[in-house]
């Protein structure tokens with residue numbers, strides 16, 4: 001076995017990639033580090049502390065819980081509205097549905113501030129509604145729904161949905177049987193990708209929420225802006241740290257849920273039809289005896 | 296569940312006009328006997344799929360048309376409740392399920408209990424020789440394997456009617472042959488009323504108890520493969536099943552006269568053209584009855600058990616002659632042919 005020789009060009013590319021990564025990741029790391037530094041202006045040699053993290057947690061944890069609550073509620077709403085909407089759009093192809101598809105980008109194209117203002121102008125006088133977290137939820141659903149619809153629609157248009165459903169009908173399946181048994185499982189990847197989008201967008205949404213929130217309905221990003229504006233830099237950074245600790249496992253979990261796993265395959269007694277080969281024994285190493293027998 | 300052996304199907308003035316005004320099927324009357332295999336044969340776009348979808352209940356016939364399953368008028372009954380098994384050209388297998396789950400689907404939605412379901416699925420997989428594929432995903436199957444799964448899935452719920460839309464078209468010739476034999480055996484053993492759509496005449500001849508040849512939204516002729524082959528009702532049907540020669544003639548004094556052609560003829564001559572099959576002409580053997588055609592060989596293909604000649608009669612299209620004579624032929628040779636008068640066909644259209 002000959003070792004592959006890498007050209008100078010390869011090393012140049014690698015260096016460039018690492019540089020770009022560093023450019024993006026270093027500020028994140030610095031910020032997180034600032035969150036556990038005693039005094040940022042002196043630097044990390046001033047000592048490491050969890051004081052700021054604890055302070056943020058005691059003063060701002062309600063914003064974190066509210067953000068998670070809104071994100072999950074937003075996900076539920078976009079699933080309930082978005083998936084059936086995508087199904088209808090995929091099944092009916094006419095001028096009307098094409099117009100709807102075009103209009104779907106509107107909430108993304110229009111600045112969040114404008115949407116928020118429109119909501120306030122229209123519903124701001126309904127006091128109870130204006131003061132509740134549901135007001136923010138409406139804004140978030142408006143903003144994130146197109147992402148869910150588009151993501152599911154993309155998957156649905158890539159499969160021959162009509163024929164699949166006709167197949168199910170010929171076997172006697174009612175509408176609900178084929179919707180839940182055939183349509184949903186086959187657009188699972190779109191639903192998961194859409195959910196990922198919706199949750200992260202909702203958690204991080206700032207523009208619109210800044211106008212929609214009230215002092216009692218502060219979300220995480222709004223609270224973060226608040227701390228950076230009015231408190232010590234270390235507090236804001238500690239806040240960022242907590243944000244990352246919450247969002248990264250969430251992203252990983254969603255990513256994990258979206259990849260189809262072999263574990264879903266039922267175990268079987270005869271393995272000879274398994275096309276995925278079992279793990280191959282490692283290549284014989286240089287030190288292996290010449291009489292090494294491949295299994 | 297109803298008996299697995301089939302029921303008769305009847306179409307009554309069933310036609311289909313699509314929204315854009317396309318007349319895909321002229322109003323048609325048709326009876327398919329219980330347990331019979333009827334093959335719809337015709338060129339692309341002639342309305343085969345449309346007719347099948349009307350029988351299936353995926354499409355409704357135009358107003359006035361009726362569909363009967365036995366003594367039930369099922370015109371308004373959607374496919375879900377018609378108890379039909381269907382095999383699609385694109386298979387339409389569910390990619391989110393294993394082979395076994397695909398086959399079990401029809402039983403599951405009918406709420407057949409678990410134990411019976413398993414038994415029936417195992418039986419179907421065995422019947423189609425795909426037992427060892429039971430746990431594979433659909434995207435891990437070859438085309439032929441997919442088709443077997445599609446068949447197993449369609450017959451697992453014991454439908455009253457089996458409908459197949461060009462099930463073998465996507466496969467290569469060799470596999471098509473194998474599966475054709477298997478489908479034939481399957482249909483004979485099931486004795487279920489079957490409608491089979493194809494544009495392959497060999498498939499139609501092999502599988503059909505009867506063949507309905509379709510042309511532009513009409514049934515041009517319906518009959519057993521033998522009837523269709525030996526007594527085609529029109530030049531279109533004749534040309535669609537097997538090869539056919541056409542020669543222009545005029546009746547003259549007890550003969551049919553054409554270029555290089557002189558056939559004794561005493562009946563009526565209903566047209567200006569005669570048709571005959573390549574295997575019905577033979578090389579004149581010098582016996583007492585005179586040769587009826589003379590021409591020059593354009594090409595000769597030796598095919599082992601027979602030789603195919605293309606013969607120019609002097610005018611018109613060259614004719615094809617299939618001969619088992621054991622002599623050698625060369626292009627340019629003059630050749631004399633005989634043709635039994637009873638094998639001559641007159642196209643009506």
Ligand SMILES: Nc1ncnc2c1ncn2[C@@H]1O[C@H](COP(=O)(O)OP(=O)(O)OP(=O)(O)O)[C@@H](O)[C@H]1O
Nearest residue numbers: 313315317319338339340341342343344345346494
């Ligand atoms: N949904 C539809 N809307 C309009 N016209 C249609 C529709 N479906 C089929 N047609 C037309 O109806 C005619 C018959 O179509 P059909 O699908 O029955 O043909 P076919 O015999 O099955 O052909 P093929 O062998 O190509 O499958 C064609 O001219 C086709 O273009």
Ligand SMILES: [Mg+2]
Nearest residue numbers: 343344345460
């Ligand atoms: Mg067709």
